[in-house]
Amino acid sequence: MQSFDIKRVTKSKGFSAFTAALLAIFLGLVFGFIIMFAASPENSLSGFQMVLFGGMGRLGDVFYFATPILMTGLAVGFAFKMGLFNIGASGQYTMGMFFALYVGFMWDLPAGIHWVAAIIAGMVGGLLWGLIPGIFKALLNVNEVITSIMFNYIGMYLVDMLIQGNAKMYISTKTRTAYLPDSVQLPALGIANSSVNVSIIIAIIIAVILFIVLNKTTFGYELKATGFNKHASAYAGMNGKRNIILTMAIAGAMAGFGGAFAILAPSTILGSSMTYEPINVIAANGFNGIAVALLGNSSPVGIIFSALFISYIQRGGTLASLFGFKPEIIDVVIAVIIYFSAFAMFMNTVVVKLFKKHKKEEV
């Protein structure tokens, strides 16, 4: 009887997604080690150890850096459930950042309300930037991948321009934004030497809400149905166009939250804050969101864990610089993980088949 239960677990979809993710992570790490070995054989072992275990000593930072990519991961994953590839999380994230900055600098609100207003503003910014590709896709049949890439660039240039043009926000001699007022910085969770703050809790709550929306509401059902089969769901009377626009707007709002969370985080140094540098570079956290979403199999709950994992090895990668490696090693590992996770499901079925064959022979 017991073996029957195990079979049911191993056959379930969630389980195979989990093992597929593990397989992809394993291959990504192996590849990362090979690259490290090629770059500097004598330091590769100690450097790789740092990547694997370095994050342990900085759990506060792991949670802190996981917050923005958790949100961009939700932005990508939620759209993915409907079969839309939201590669524009970077632009939505940057827009969210700008809206949050704007409220932070330009609005005078009492402490306690100010940061809440800034977060909501950030969400609105991201929502707008997700809404546009949604409208382009639904009404004009423009591929959302191209649109959102273009809007990454447009958003980045636009935000840089608006910030540079605003004397209250921008210190041109330092090529960065001024320090945000205290009232708009998020309440810290009080872990020494870490900026971890209340936003990680909000982020996890949002992920759970999305999980409920996806699994317990009509909208979530329609969304997934459209993702499985566009034509069948249209035949069943679901309003595909409205759902596309709504999905992209929600996805954008998630990334907007992420941008707000990142820029409003409290600094560990008293009297300063996070700053934004308008240097015409597209936000990397948007692309990391793709990795987070794929690794978490686009499920909101899975995304919570994959965001923590990616943040964890990123901390390790930063520490690997002690041995002469550069933090980019982690970007390499992440890219390889995505590459393999794209066909990990396929490999998984092959492995399972081999395993089953083996078992039969044993019997």
Added chain:
Amino acid sequence: MDTLYYLIQNTLPVAIPLLLVALGGMFSERSGVINIALEGIMLFGAFFGCLFVYYIKGSPMDVQIILLLAMAVAAVSGLLYSMLLSFAAVNMKADQTITGTALNMLIPAVILLFSKMFFSSDGITTDMSFYIKKVPGLGDIPVLGKLFFQNTYLTVYIGILFLVIATIIFYKTKFGLRLRSCGEHPQAADSVGINVYVMRHAGVGLSGILGGIGGFFYAVGIMNSNINGHTGVAGFGFLALAVMIFGQWKPLKILLAALFFAFLRTLAYSIALIPFLDALNINQTFYKMLPYAATMVVLAFTSKKSRAPKAEGIPYDMSQR
């Protein structure tokens, strides 16, 4: 008039990378594989092309010969990198968009990692100029000589040559016909004995060659033969995809689309030299956004009736025959 000469002379070296990469995308997509990895392939080709130039720089060889050799290096590296995509897309039946995204993310990280460790910089700086002041003979023709044979790069003529070759391969050879059939109805193609897998590998491979060369030409014509992991190829791979869609997956229309985008970009970067636009005193950043915004407008108007290859993005499944 001088402004016009200047604009045309500067448009061509920008248009050529777009043209070549979009042609590459065309081969890949018409064979049935969505190639979103063009950005990464370009950067990969540009990186190895520049690395080659970096090491051979001091040699007494003619500058233009070095350009041709580096182009070959870029083509081979682009081909190799594209094989990662076709392996995943054709053999492993992976999601082509995700694989492409992974390949796009991988290469800037690798470049930054190795450049920081071995060159202590963000990329490779060769500062090698392949600039041609004036083509002997042809450069003296009135008007035309000034437009097309002065202040230019060898890349422009190579690009045009590749366009001609690509068009002939695409429309006038058995291979081209077979390739196109695999992007429309692979099951039918298979039933008459065409190996769909081989054709799709070939399509992606061609896009790798053209993408690698296009990336190197981008470095030559726009970046002064330098390449940098941070800015990469500045979204040219994605712009090339838009050019390909705007060009309706057809070689000559792609040429026109590439010229259109390149002209807008050149305009954006030479505002200071055009008196009447400079006088408007609009923020430069607006012009930098222009190529991307124009892409959106153009796609909004053309996408309704655009007809992508029917089977693109769908892994070939023999059992659906």
